[in-house]
Amino acid sequence: DIVLTQSPGTLSLSPGERATLSCRASQSVSSSYLAWYQQKPGQAPRLLIYGASSRATGIPDRFSGSGSGTDFTLTISRLEPEDFAVYYCQQYGSSPPITFGQGTRLEIK
Amino acid sequence: QVQLQESGPGLVKPSETLSLTCTVSGGSFSSYYWNWIRQPPGKGLEWIGYIHYSGTTMYNPSLKSRVTISVDTSKNQFSLSLSSVTAADTAVYYCARGFTIFGIWFDYWGQGTLVTVSS
Numbered sequence A: 001d002i003v004l005t006q007s008p009g010t011l012s013l014s015p016g017e018r019a020t021l022s023c024r025a026s027q028s029v030s031s032s033y034l035a036w037y038q039q040k041p042g043q044a045p046r047l048l049i050y051g052a053s054s055r056a057t058g059i060p061d062r063f064s065g066s067g068s069g070t071d072f073t074l075t076i077s078r079l080e081p082e083d084f085a086v087y088y089c090q091q092y093g094s095s096p097p098i099t100f101g102q103g104t105r106l107e108i109k
Numbered sequence B: 001q002v003q004l005q006e007s008g009p010g011l012v013k014p015s016e017t018l019s020l021t022c023t024v025s026g027g028s029f030s031s032y033y034w035n036w037i038r039q040p041p042g043k044g045l046e047w048i049g050y051i052h053y054s055g056t057t058m059y060n061p062s063l064k065s066r067v068t069i070s071v072d073t074s075k076n077q078f079s080l081s082l083s084s085v086t087a088a089d090t091a092v093y094y095c096a097r098g099f100t101i102f103g104i105w106f107d108y109w110g111q112g113t114l115v116t117v118s119s
Helices: none
Strands: A004-007 A010-013 A019-029 A034-039 A046-050 A063-076 A086-092 A098-100 A104-108 B003-007 B018-025 B033-039 B046-052 B057-059 B067-072 B077-082 B091-101 B103-109 B113-117
Touching (some): A010 A019, A019 A034, A034 A063, A046 A063, A063 A086, A086 B103, B018 B033, B046 B067, B046 B077, B046 B091
Antiparallel strands (some): A004 A019, A019 A063, B033 B046, B091 B113
8 A cells, every 4th residue: 555644744834934745655656646635624625736746726826746756745835824724645546546645734833 | 616515414323334425516427536535533534435427436445345335427416335334434524526637636525524423
């Protein structure tokens, strides 16, 4: 099974700062097969990035994804107040075909 | 605008079967993968399985022996059945649409429904 490990567990930053979130896979993942989601309290997750670097419809360009192999990154260039949330990475691949990381909580410093 | 809405009992007794339905409106039902994903309180996301509109299914191996997902294309609905539930199955259950560009990604989600397993 491919396990996705996200770091850090919690990231404390201020609005306007740059956020860098990491997702590491236990085995190599095709760069096309990695996505990122944002989840706010009491809400369903929202798709941000798919295919490692393609922004979903309506997602601001301050969100960007990169990476390949086992190391992937979600970058938020300048944090807005509404960006403070929990972020999950997700891979599509071998059994089980779909897994999520455990999440990174982005909190206001 | 695509909308998904989960429905079903919020309380299920241990050893019984959890049954939920997701109703899809505002978009095409074909060409997509229809998924169930759950989230225990305060924890992360777990994919349960999907059904393609054609009827093809895929389940998480960790739940496969207890899960059935079915579809009713005439009603734009798909359903989840999870048998022999325990307290560990207590979670918010989401239905989600999966689109495929290389992988499967979830672009529309229901609001989620909390299912508690308790006697």
